[in-house]
Amino acid sequence: MTTPTPAPATEAIAEALTQYINDDIMAAGHEITKDALFADAGVDSMALMKVLLFVEQEYGFWIPDEDLTEDVVASAETMAVYIQNKMAG
Amino acid sequence: MVASNRRLPLSGADVCLLALDRHMVRGPGLRGTSRVRTGRNIVQLVVECQGTLPQERIDAAIARFVEYAPWPLARLRRAFPWSAPFWEAPATPQAAPRVTMHEIGSGDAPLQEVLEQRLNTPLDPHAGTPVRFDVIDQGKTSHFVQTWFHPLMDPRGAETLTLHLNHLDENAQVADPWPDGVPSFVPPPQAGTRLERLRLASKGRRYLDSFRATPPTSPGGHATRSQAQSFRFKRCSFRDSGTASRAQKEMTWRLALVGRILRRVWQRHGIPEVPYLLPVSVDLRKKGEAGPVFSNHLSLHFPQFDPNAEIDAINNELRKQMFESLRHGQLEATRAAMNFIRPLPLPLLAWRMALSSRGELCSFNFADTGEYSGATETLFGCPIVNSYHLPTVTPKPGIGIFLNSCGQNQNIVVTWLDGIVGADEIDDLIAEIGKGLGWVPQPVGEHVQ
Numbered sequence A: 001m002t003t004p005t006p007a008p009a010t011e012a013i014a015e016a017l018t019q020y021i022n023d024d025i026m027a028a029g030h031e032i033t034k035d036a037l038f039a040d041a042g043v044d045s046m047a048l049m050k051v052l053l054f055v056e057q058e059y060g061f062w063i064p065d066e067d068l069t070e071d072v073v074a075s076a077e078t079m080a081v082y083i084q085n086k087m088a089g
Numbered sequence B: 001m002v003a004s005n006r007r008l009p010l011s012g013a014d015v016c017l018l019a020l021d022r023h024m025v026r027g028p029g030l031r032g033t034s035r036v037r038t039g040r041n042i043v044q045l046v047v048e049c050q051g052t053l054p055q056e057r058i059d060a061a062i063a064r065f066v067e068y069a070p071w072p073l074a075r076l077r078r079a080f081p082w083s084a085p086f087w088e089a090p091a092t093p094q095a096a097p098r099v100t101m102h103e104i105g106s107g108d109a110p111l112q113e114v115l116e117q118r119l120n121t122p123l124d125p126h127a128g129t130p131v132r133f134d135v136i137d138q139g140k141t142s143h144f145v146q147t148w149f150h151p152l153m154d155p156r157g158a159e160t161l162t163l164h165l166n167h168l169d170e171n172a173q174v175a176d177p178w179p180d181g182v183p184s185f186v187p188p189p190q191a192g193t194r195l196e197r198l199r200l201a202s203k204g205r206r207y208l209d210s211f212r213a214t215p216p217t218s219p220g221g222h223a224t225r226s227q228a229q230s231f232r233f234k235r236c237s238f239r240d241s242g243t244a245s246r247a248q249k250e251m252t253w254r255l256a257l258v259g260r261i262l263r264r265v266w267q268r269h270g271i272p273e274v275p276y277l278l279p280v281s282v283d284l285r286k287k288g289e290a291g292p293v294f295s296n297h298l299s300l301h302f303p304q305f306d307p308n309a310e311i312d313a314i315n316n317e318l319r320k321q322m323f324e325s326l327r328h329g330q331l332e333a334t335r336a337a338m339n340f341i342r343p344l345p346l347p348l349l350a351w352r353m354a355l356s357s358r359g360e361l362c363s364f365n366f367a368d369t370g371e372y373s374g375a376t377e378t379l380f381g382c383p384i385v386n387s388y389h390l391p392t393v394t395p396k397p398g399i400g401i402f403l404n405s406c407g408q409n410q411n412i413v414v415t416w417l418d419g420i421v422g423a424d425e426i427d428d429l430i431a432e433i434g435k436g437l438g439w440v441p442q443p444v445g446e447h448v449q
Helices: A010-024 A045-059 A076-088 B012-026 B055-068 B108-119 B155-170 B194-213 B251-268 B311-327 B330-340 B346-352 B423-436
Strands: B007-009 B042-050 B075-077 B086-088 B099-103 B131-137 B141-149 B231-240 B280-283 B298-301 B365-371 B382-391 B399-406 B409-417 B439-441
Touching (some): A010 A045, A010 A076, A045 A076, A045 B311, B012 B298, B012 B346, B042 B108, B042 B155, B055 B099, B055 B155, B108 B131, B108 B231, B141 B155, B155 B365, B155 B382, B194 B330, B231 B382, B231 B423, B251 B311, B251 B423, B280 B365, B311 B330, B365 B382, B382 B409, B409 B423, B423 B439
Parallel strands (some): B365 B399
Antiparallel strands (some): B007 B086, B042 B141, B042 B382, B075 B086, B131 B141, B231 B409, B231 B439, B280 B298, B382 B399, B399 B409
């Protein structure tokens, strides 16, 4: 019997998402913070697809279309809250 | 790919555009031959402003810009038919391109006439400058128009050029307009070793070859030479009613809607309704910075979908294809594959481009270019009220739908070859696409700021 891996803290998820976005999507010198709104930072639908693939790779699940609401994909922080809840629940 | 002081190599995507340009004047299915070597792969960027744009200040900004980046003065060169083409800057200082002024009456009709005339005036990139600048003055509003041969830059590059010109105008009295360092106007060198790029290219080649299985059909399949020489366009502005969901603002949903509505054109003209195949350009610039101006900074994703399916089903299919493309690094592979075919002679390149037996590369052109840069609200001192880009299309497919936004203005632009579809059909298409997107038509001359 194996012990389930505890879900990472929201803060850690938000930091991982922010780091991925800054490394792979944003230009050097234009880094975003975890509470920055994706829309304001120019994270368009193609860039968001890359973020969803990152979530699948790092956290092992796919965010279903019905959960891709404005509230969830507003920022790294809001996505982290969703991911943490999903993994904990 | 990186420029020397005088040479800027064309990217693979640029060379594909050259091959398509040749196809436009000598393509399969178009009767007769032509020795025309002027470029017809032309794109316009129109920026509409309040008031009259100052010709002298624009001329001064362009003249100063070419001191930093000579590429608006460059000529297209290819040492041998089998060598990679490049832009060559003049060896000695030359006069910068100057703005041509047009004073016309108010309203959309006279504006459309001038833009269409500029769109239909070929550029010869071998003998002349590959970009033209015009100001169309309508009294209360005026339009700054850049018209260029597409391999020089892509639409986002033209936007960035506009921003640089505006910056130079704002800093006309300053000795060093870029004290923190002159921006890079050309793309950085290709990443990876040659072997790594070759492996990527091989993967990209397999991806591109996979489209030969279902050749596209298009309204331009029966285009004649006279039609292929004349472009029409129609542009309508809308405002967003705010009723669209987040998913409906995604590019895949918008493409699904456009494809579904275009199906009526296929049905009306008795065109076989095979799955649509079309190239969607993806801007590889990183977010948050303007990025390079010159060369084509795009890769291509080729979605295929059945226009008879419902919109949500098409959207799901397109999203799946896009995710798979990103998951497997297809965009980089396609770009690498295109860069490896640069030295091919253009006729051979056209043959390698998986054209259908009637000469189509795709079913229609589509671009959702996103928002015009919010980095500036004025251009040469005049408030910007709207902006949109206006590309020509290849004879086959012969029709293109382009979505642009600027501030709260949403624009639908349709370009087509004269005669392949009726103007009333285009009006219906625009109205239906606008309605499907949840947009409300704006009366002529009214823009939301």
